[in-house]
Amino acid sequence: MLMKISIRLLLLVMCVAMAISSTLATAMQFERNFPVGIKRGKMTTTDLADVVIDGKLRLVSMGLRIYNEENAIVPVAHVYVRNVVVNYLEDDIGEIQKIWILTPEEAKLPLPKAQ
Template identity: 40%
Template sequence: MRQLLALLLAAVTALPALAIDRPFPAHTLRGKFTPGYFPDITLDGKPRQLAPAARIFNEDNRIEMPAAVRGKDLVVNYTVDGMGYIDRIWILSAEEAAQKLPTAAEAAK
């Protein structure tokens, strides 16, 4: 019984170690996102457009359709394509939003 209890305790304490941070590209930017009618969005109070193949990831890292995203001034990480369109958006959890966005030099390490 003690061995089973020790094994269970070890398994429970090891679970947080299995949590994986979402990998964001080195050139990721942070801003406040307000969805609009596709492809129009607002980032940091400025009108922008989503790329035709844009992807929006929710807090669980699952893809959300642009029409399904609700809210205003959501804290997000995002990337911009070569044409200036927003191509990827990650809606951040409160814990992720509290973390400092790494610089390109820090991400390269």
């Protein structure tokens, strides 16, 4: 009886491990497509959730979206970074609409060019 429970538990653990590894492998393979017109800079956030890019305090739009390295949206109040490389998109009046925190591999790539 104990042997059957141990085998079932082992099989369950193996199935869960395979599912997790498959999910992680899929998540690591995505490539983010950044829009034309983005800019790149080094971002720091302050204790008051202000955004500083390349040493300048920047105005952000009401609908600001910050995407972390896994492409999940995070609120600016939960982003505590110092001099991380980001891509960002401004609106017509210069407010920042979107920020993508880049992985080291993405930071090495050139910005997309207009066609």
